[in-house]
Amino acid sequence: MPLLTIGLDRLVLFYRTPAEMIERLMTHSSPEQNPELPVTQTPPSIAVVGGGVTGLVALREIRQRNPQAKVRLFESSSRVGGVLQTTRNDSWLVEHSADMMATSPREGWALCEALGLAEEMLPTNPTHRGAVVYRNGKLYPVPDGFSLMAPSSVIPLLKSSLLSWPGKLRLACERWVRPRSDSRDESFESFARRRCGEEAYQYLVQPLVSGIYTADPAKLSMQATALARFVKMEQTYGSLTRGMLQGEGKKPSADKQANGARYSMFVAPRLGMQQLVDRLADEAGREHIRTETPLKALRKEPDQDQWELDDGRQVERFDRVVLATSAPQAARLLAEVDESLSTEIGRIEHASSAVVALAFPKPNRNPGVFGLVVPDAEKRHMIAASFGSNKFSGRAPDGGLLVRVFLGGALNEAITHESDDVLVETAVRELREIADVTGTLAFSQVIRWQKTMPQYHVDHLKKLEVIQSRLDALPGLVVAGNAFRGVGIPDCVRAGRHAAEQICT
């Protein structure tokens, strides 16, 4: 009777003694040579294309789910992390893109916990929470309890001088605006104008939302973005005001003091987003990552089981592939696989923006808020400014002010092609004119994001359905990333996990 069990995956053999086992395995090393050896199922080979947070999470999860799999991540640039990157300049800490992460949905926070980073996550600074809106030469606080589109309390709104009395009264009447019966997707501009009135839309709602999505409000989808919660409020409570007062606003997590965003829900790694990227790449397994390898094409002949990944120098074959790049890149890679799929993914547009970081060691003043937003109606280049040193500790030396000015976006992409000097000059000038912030700069830094911000236009969810139906006919291929089901870091973490789950089943 076989007595010994050895734990090789899916290969369980029984021998009378260890010596017998060694002798038998040494002399008969393959199923053909040894009829007693069962034909083993080779572990799958899996490629992940794109080393942003989505691809890294997918790599980590695939390796956890299937430790035997041969997994390789291909990244075109010299580093992983994608848009997430942090630069240290003495005591200044500059984020290139995201500077904070929401703790809801849970996936982002759960990842930090799993990576042992929970203790390293900083809460936002309670003393400077809040945002201001620029209008006609002045800055006005966003009324307390106003959450992107909906007031949870009418009194602060009525007290605010950001809007004229007719504008405030129109917004206060939002609760009596008849809900839309049409269940089709709607643009953010149409929804917000309809519910909040023209003035509140132009000077409150549009700048707050555009500061997040850098999108064209006339095209931005309500249903495919986090704004869907307002559609649901309209459907459930008949109005956003009632939704806030009866439902959402009563949730214990809601941050009643803050305005504009619920800032208590945001966190950031002590050493910046790079800390998250580094820990994630370590955990995912750096030996499985190949940087400076831009994939040029993906192919699969109908009679082949494997996918061919072509980086222009060599072609490698994998059983399964996760594409975690931007939509334009995914569309390009899929051109030879499925033209319709490629076209459909290519229809997801991406906008460009520029971040100008300005470090003031001794500013003339500190606006004392996390951020300021500028309505499109003001015809400025600046979409928003984020005061990083007010948000989190350890971003600037004592007394210093770190500002990131956001330029460009879907409605003003041309500016991102200007020289660094022009961008810095524009950011400094508008910051002075808008927020009266001046001072000698310790340094400035321009970070350009060309075609990196996906635009979820009206009917984005329908596009996703078409894309999924094409993908269903291509087993072994999964497409993930911020172009599809959410742009926030937690959404990308969820997308990476979901991609791994799909590819491993």
Ligand SMILES: Cc1cc2nc3c(=O)[nH]c(=O)nc-3n(C[C@H](O)[C@H](O)[C@H](O)COP(=O)(O)OP(=O)(O)OC[C@H]3O[C@@H](n4cnc5c(N)ncnc54)[C@H](O)[C@@H]3O)c2cc1C
């Ligand atoms: C300016 C800015 C500010 C933001 N602020 C916030 C914020 O405060 N909070 C928040 O939660 N989110 C924020 N976001 C959004 C969030 O950071 C991103 O949506 C998310 O990090 C995207 O991750 P990703 O992996 O899907 O894509 P990316 O980070 O874009 O990664 C894709 C990767 O694929 C690689 N790649 C592309 N083509 C190929 C190829 N052919 N071969 C190999 N590799 C390829 C790219 O080099 C890149 O590394 C911000 C984004 C920007 C741009």
